Amino acid sequence: MNFIKHVANSRNIKVYCDDNEAIKKALGNTDFYKNGQLSADGYAVDYHNLENPIVLFKREADKEKRRFTIAHELGHIFAGHLSFEDSKGNSDLRELEASMIGAVLFGLSIYEEYKNSQAEEGVLA
Numbered sequence: 001m002n003f004i005k006h007v008a009n010s011r012n013i014k015v016y017c018d019d020n021e022a023i024k025k026a027l028g029n030t031d032f033y034k035n036g037q038l039s040a041d042g043y044a045v046d047y048h049n050l051e052n053p054i055v056l057f058k059r060e061a062d063k064e065k066r067r068f069t070i071a072h073e074l075g076h077i078f079a080g081h082l083s084f085e086d087s088k089g090n091s092d093l094r095e096l097e098a099s100m101i102g103a104v105l106f107g108l109s110i111y112e113e114y115k116n117s118q119a120e121e122g123v124l125a
């Protein structure tokens, strides 16, 4: 997860859990939430009362699901899907693009963990 958070931080993209109170206050009355629960596994959000795009994810999902969701949502941001022009058109294509970028980030994140674990064991030292 650290690699993905680093990528998000490098672009000033904050990553929030769906139960973050400030975010719930800002977005709780929008389509992003239904009955106090996030309406999807995750969202990339560029909302008028937020400074930068954010990524939202469900805390209740397991670790790897959360990691892929965050990577996928970053993919939407990096692919420019949050701009009005790019939000029109083929949503299947947008989802595919986000997942392709997300898969790369997810893979690099797994690789970083592997590399760190090898270093801890002295294999790569």
Ligand SMILES: [Zn+2]
Pocket (backbone or CB within 6 Å): 072, 076, 094, 095, 098
């Ligand atoms: Zn998506």
